[in-house]
Amino acid sequence: MDTVETFYTVSLCDYxxxxxxERQRAEARYARVxxxxxxxxxxxxxxxxxxLGLEETPPEEITEEAKAVFARWTKASSAAAQAGMQGLGDGxxxxxxxxxx
Numbered sequence: 001m002d003t004v005e006t007f008y009t010v011s012l013c014d015y016x017x018x019x020x021x022e023r024q025r026a027e028a029r030y031a032r033v034x035x036x037x038x039x040x041x042x043x044x045x046x047x048x049x050x051x052l053g054l055e056e057t058p059p060e061e062i063t064e065e066a067k068a069v070f071a072r073w074t075k076a077s078s079a080a081a082q083a084g085m086q087g088l089g090d091g092x093x094x095x096x097x098x099x100x101x
Contacts, residue, residue, distance in 0.1 A: 006101045007045035010034075012084065015094035022088065030084030030096050037076035047073045048098055 010027040012018070018026075034044050050069045054062060077096075085091055 011097045026084045030080040033080035033083040
């Protein structure tokens with residue numbers, strides 16, 4: 001039996017009243033798009049590590065490589081959020097949170 005290593009988790013936050021099954025589908029859609037955009041689960045985790053590291057990095061110390069990773073993350077996250085919210089209706093204040101497993 002194959003085992004799949006989980007690098008990160010996706011949670012749909014602030015969407016009250018959404019049935020658990022729909023929440024799980026939305027989170028799975030989000031994860032699929034992130035992985036497709038960034039090159040797989042491990043690449044999502046590496047990008048997440050970089051993005052989180054930028055929060056504590058002084059602006060003058062941010063490398064061009066880190067800026068490029070952040071730009072790719074932002075683009076992927078936007079596309080993933082659109083896919084994740086597809087068919088759910090008004091989730092104006094909801095968002096997807098990605099964190100390490």
